[in-house]
Amino acid sequence: QVQLIESGGGLVQPGDSLRLSCAASGRTASSYVMAWFRQPPGKEREFAAAIKWSGRNTYYADSVKGRFTIARDNAKNTVYLQMNSLKPEDTAVYFCAAHDDVRPILGGTGRYWGQGTQVTVAS
Numbered sequence: 432q433v434q435l436i437e438s439g440g441g442l443v444q445p446g447d448s449l450r451l452s453c454a455a456s457g458r459t460a461s462s463y464v465m466a467w468f469r470q471p472p473g474k475e476r477e478f479a480a481a482i483k484w485s486g487r488n489t490y491y492a493d494s495v496k497g498r499f500t501i502a503r504d505n506a507k508n509t510v511y512l513q514m515n516s517l518k519p520e521d522t523a524v525y526f527c528a529a530h531d532d533v534r535p536i537l538g539g540t541g542r543y544w545g546q547g548t549q550v551t552v553a554s
Contacts, residue, residue, distance in 0.1 A: 433457035433543040435527045440548030443517055447552070451512040453527030453545060461505040463543075466536045467512045469523035470547075476526065480512060481536045490537060495521075517552045524549050 439451040453465065466481035480501040481490040489501055500513040510527065525548050528541025535541070 433459075433463060433529050435529060435543055435545035437525065437527045437545045437548040440525060440550045442551045442553065444554050445518055445552055447517050448513070448515045449517060449550060450514070451525055451527075451548060451550070453510045453512075455508045455510070455527075455529060461508055463529040463531055464533045464536050465501075465503055465510040466528045466530070466541060467501060467510075468526045468528055468539075468541070469521075469550075470526070471520070471523040476539070478537065478539055479525070481533060482510065483533060488533075490533070514550070517550075519552050522550060522552050 434456045436454045443449050462484050464483055467479040468476050469479050470476040479492050479495050480499055482501045482503050486503050498516045503510040527545040529543040530536050530541050
């Protein structure tokens with residue numbers, strides 16, 4: 432069992448940066464693929480970024496590639512999402528997810544989910 436707690440959301444202006452954190456607890460948390468999904472208002476949840484346990488393999492949705500960076504610190508059981516050049520269309524609830532396989536993650540499915548943190552980009 433893995434528990435995930437997100438933090439770092441908030442209200443920012445277009446062009447600003449924000450860093451989300453996801454703290455994972457559980458004996459094998461550091462061995463999981465970790466990911467960020469987001470759900471814009473009135474839309475379905477969508478994949479944003481993922482990272483394998485080693486940190487060497489990362490995956491991004493086209494909509495965030497080049498602006499967002501996912502990283503993890505296994506010693507702290509924490510995964511981060513650095514979001515730069517934020518746009519109004521990045522407004523969403525951001526969810527942290529974990530799975531022991533990257534394929535379900537890339538297909539939109541996580542085994543464990545956090546509660547989500549709101550990110551609002553508006554002027």
